Structure formats: C-alpha cells, structure tokens
Amino acid sequence: MLMTVTFTLNGVQAQAEQPEEETVVKSKPVKNTFESIWLIDAQTVMVPYKGTFEIDFQHRFGTWNNGYDDFYGVFAASNIRMGFSYVPVERLMVGFGLTKFNNLWDFYGKYAILKQMQDGGSPVSLTYYGNAAVDTRREEDTNFTDGIDRWSFFHQIMVARKITDKFSLQLAGNMSWFNYTQVYDSNGEYLGEDQKALFSGTVIARYKLSNTIGITVEYDQPFTSSSQLRNPEPNLSIGLELVTSSHAFQLFVGNYQSLVPQYNQAFNQNNFFDNEILIGFNLTRLWNF
Secondary structure (H helix, E strand, C coil), X not given: CHHHHHHHXXXXXXXXXXXXXXXXXXXXECCCCCCCCEECCEECCCCCCCCEEEEEEEEEEEECCCHHHHCCCCCCCCEEEEEEEEEEECCEEEEEEEECHHHEEEEEEEEEEECCECCCCCCCEEEEEEEEEEECCCHHHCCCCCHHHHEEEEEEEEEEEECCCCEEXXXXXXXXXXXXXXXXXXXXXXXXXXXXEEXXXXXXXXXXXXXXXXXXXXXXXXXXXXXXXXXXXXXXEEEEEEEXXXXXXXXXXXXXXXXXXXXXXXXXXCCHHHCCCEEEEEEEEEEEC
16 A cells, blocks of 8 residues: 555656646748739739739829820820739749730749748848740831840849838849840931840838828839940839728829830830829739639
C-alpha cells in the first residue's frame, strides 16, 4: 500500500515540473495598402486573393487645351482599354488587355515577392510586374518590317509601405523595351534610331478621407538620358478614388493618355504645365471563385 502512494506522488511531481507551452502568434500581412491593382496609370503592389477574377475598364479623354471647342477634351480623340486578370495561386496575378490606340494587346503577370507585416517581418511590400504588348495594326498603317518589330516589354519593381491607416506610399523603378527603335516626328520625318531600353521612375500615394474615399497622386519621371530622340515628358496626375468591397472607381486629371505603361513612359508628349491635361477614369470589378 505504501509503494502505491509513493508512485502516485512522484508522478504528480514530475507532471508539475513540465514547462507550459508558449502560444505562438503569427504576424499577419497589412491589409489594403492600396484599394486596387491600379492607381491612376500605375500598377500597385496589390495582388488580390487566390481565385479572384477582375475586369478593368480604363478611359482617357483628349487633352482639354482646346477648351469648349471639343468640350474640354470629352469629344476629342479618346483612348480606351479593357483588361481581364485572374489570380490562380496566392501572390500571382496574370491577365491580358486590349487598347484602342495602335490596337495593342498586352499580356502581363504580377507577383508579390514580399508583403508588409503587422508585427515583425517585412516593413514593406515588394512586387514585380511585367508585360509584353503587341501592336496589331495593319501592316500598311505602320513602319514595321518584321513581326518582331511589333513587340514591346515593360518591367517594374515596386516598393510600398502603408505608413498610417490613412496614408500609403509607393516607389517604382521601370524599364521599357522596344524591339522597334526607329523614331519619327509628328510630321512623319525620320529622326533616327533610339535605344531599345528606356528607364523611368514612378511615385504614387493615396490618402484616405474615409473608408470609401481617398485622394490619389501619381508622378512619373523619365530618365531622358536613355532616350535622346523620343524625349518623353513627365507625368503628373491627381485624382479621387471611391471604393466598395468589389469595385474601385478612380476619377483624375493628368497628362498620360496611353494605357500600356511602356508607351506612356517612352512616348508621352503632353506637358502638364502647358495645359495639355486630360480627364481619365478607371473602373474595376472583382469576383471571387
């Protein structure tokens, strides 16, 4: 009887000496650094959840410097793009689009390399975006000699941080690549051969006025030393964003009119401070499957 009692007490003592298991709290990604994959003319670091299908409708009116003659650009020549994207696996988005100017088809992918975390982990989000665009105009409407001349490419690395609950900032480095490098002026006069690769930088920011309304800003700076003949103008855009759980609507003014990024970065001739400004809007719609 005595041996039984002793065994039981030793067992209780051994059990009491075991250390308690620590609860591990996993850090979660910061939510909604931006509300959409687009902010004005720029991609953001955002990649939607796996299984998300998205349709984008982007519209740019003509410049408003003719005033009432074309109702401040509304009745001038406009540019339109329809885009479609899907997220097949976490962090990866793929898609394609069709643009009115030059009948451009673009095919793209975006991958979220790092996500800003709430507690510990990465202090920023890091995302890569790339596209390949093909000019599908009829041969007689172009100066192309080979099929490969129709192709251009764009590579972008974006770094963003949600600094406060209301304010987010993103910086990006860009490279535009054109297989066709012959440059002509607006009168069709041949200027010469330009470099295939052009470099630029982009800054975007959003400040939330409420849960559904925000002020947006974009600035794009070409590095003109890499493009002596094209000599593109910088872009400045300012706008307003309205969002719901499945929609984003952005209305803004700026001086970019092309809707495929390498064409904006390489060929923009509108100058914001010469009143060559246009009205634009983006509308996105998401479905989750």
